[in-house]
Amino acid sequence: MRITLIIIDSGGIGAAPDAARFGDEGANTIGHVARYTPNFSVPHLAAMGLHRLVPLPNDQAVPLQGISFPVIPLANGKDTLAGHWEMMGIRIQEPFQTFPQGFPEPILTLLKQVIKRPILGNEVASGTEIIDRLGRTHLQTGYPIVYTSADSVLQIAAHEEIIAPELLYQWCKTLRDVLDEKQYRIGRIIARPFTGKPGQFARTPRRHDFAVKPPGPTVIDHLAAHGIQTTAIGKIGDIFSGQGFSRHLVTRSNYDGLEKTLAALDKNIDANEFIFTNLVEFDSHFGHRRDVLGYAQALQELDAFLPELWKRLGPDDQLWISADHGCDPTFTGTDHTREMVPWLVYGPRLRPAVGSSRSGLGDIGATLMALWQIPPAFPGNVAKPLLQR
Structure with a gap:
């Protein structure tokens, strides 16, 4: 059966x-x-x-x-x-934690310790909209775009030619472990690779969710x-x-x-x-x-x-x-x-x-x-x- x-x-x-x-x-x-x-x-x-x-x-x-x-x-x-x-x-x-005002400083500190660079964003946003808006700056600086939604998610977007998806996945997995250890109840850490040029950015099918167990x-x-x-x-x-x-x-x-x-x-x-x-x-x-x-x-x-x-x-x-x-x-x-x-x-x-x-x-x-x-x-x-x- x-x-x-x-x-x-x-x-x-x-x-x-x-x-x-x-x-x-x-x-x-x-x-x-x-x-x-x-x-x-x-x-x-x-x-x-x-x-x-x-x-x-x-x-x-x-x-x-x-x-x-x-x-x-x-x-x-x-x-x-x-x-x-x-x-x-x-x-x-x-319920899992949500972040209508963006992520607080303790979580941002942990995030920056994992990725070892500054970030862009830290706001509630549509993924396609924030990538369109901040994508050019991301290409110039190499800083990943971080955002959330009404759900309990921490999403990290990065252009595949700037930050390889494998590195993005590594960041998300490490952050998942760190947040769980610190008992932050965030449902999913989501890697959001994208490609393209300014005005033509597109998220790829290589998204990966790192959910709490x-x-x-x-x-x-x-x-x-x-x-x-x-x-x-x-x-x-x-x-x-x-x-x-x-x-x-x-x-x-x-x-x-x-x-x-x-x-x-x-x-x-x-x-x-x-x-x-x-x-x-x-x-x-x-x-x-x-x-x-x-x-x-x-x-x-x-x-x-x-x-x-x-x-x-x-x-x-x-x-x-x-x-x-x-x-x-x-x-x-x-x-x-x-x-x-x-x-x-x-x-x-x-x-x-x-x-x-x-x-x-x-x-x-x-x-x-x-x-x-x-x-x-x-x-x-x-x-x-x-x-x-």
Whole structure:
């Protein structure tokens, strides 16, 4: 049996019950993309049940072929780590630190000790905007560009011809270790290589996230301990610091992630395997940049790819699609949005159904363990319709 879980990074389906606490009342990432994109249609996602969870005006008549649930997040946060970790049994109670005024002097001192040179920036900014604005100075001085966002991240951008990506990675890894030792709760240190000339700078696919390690074993660790192959595709390996995975495949784009997922399904036809894929461009390229049409096109590209994935499924295999949080490109600001997320499931032996809302992304991990008959060890309730054989 193989279970493939694809994450539409930021693919929310409407404000969560506690959205007001986060200032996100009215957010609906996929719903608003569908509403504001002419002729938008995702018939295969609709067949998996998306049209039963969020309005899809052009796909309402698509026959249901999968099982779908809306899922309410419970973690105390709306970032990447909060969503992915909650799915795999770790529910964040204390949010990671954020830095709306930039990083304080103690952290800057540690950073400069690691990189041994001054920095540019130290502000809350869009990555593309701050690189465009400070890139010329960076080329002249060799000083890296440091910035953060509404998330708990410390991002370091550097031109590949000025600071080699390998050196940038070394800085980020060392800084990760130093900050952890000093007990600064920063979720991710992110290396952001870029190329090009002033006015034409472009971030490259060589981004690398150095996330804080999960505070304990996850569902993935339990799967691996019971002989299940575990494959991370995209930034999944970074999110879990590689913990529990036997393979980690780096991707250049959403489409590359889908192709690597397809190749993984082609490779281990008879395996017991969990394939965990993140499609980050939904969030990084379209959600944060408020690109509604780009987000719509990416959803339609995913939708067009689904039949190829379905064809690779054996009798007991299942394809799951979910999300970690929202990032509504029609909403105010550029931050993530606190939303419910979809859980769409397709499997040759499953009977189509629409389930009621589930309380907590931990139900995903709990169901994974139940499918392989591993004793429960984490918060979450099993989705019994997925246990059909």
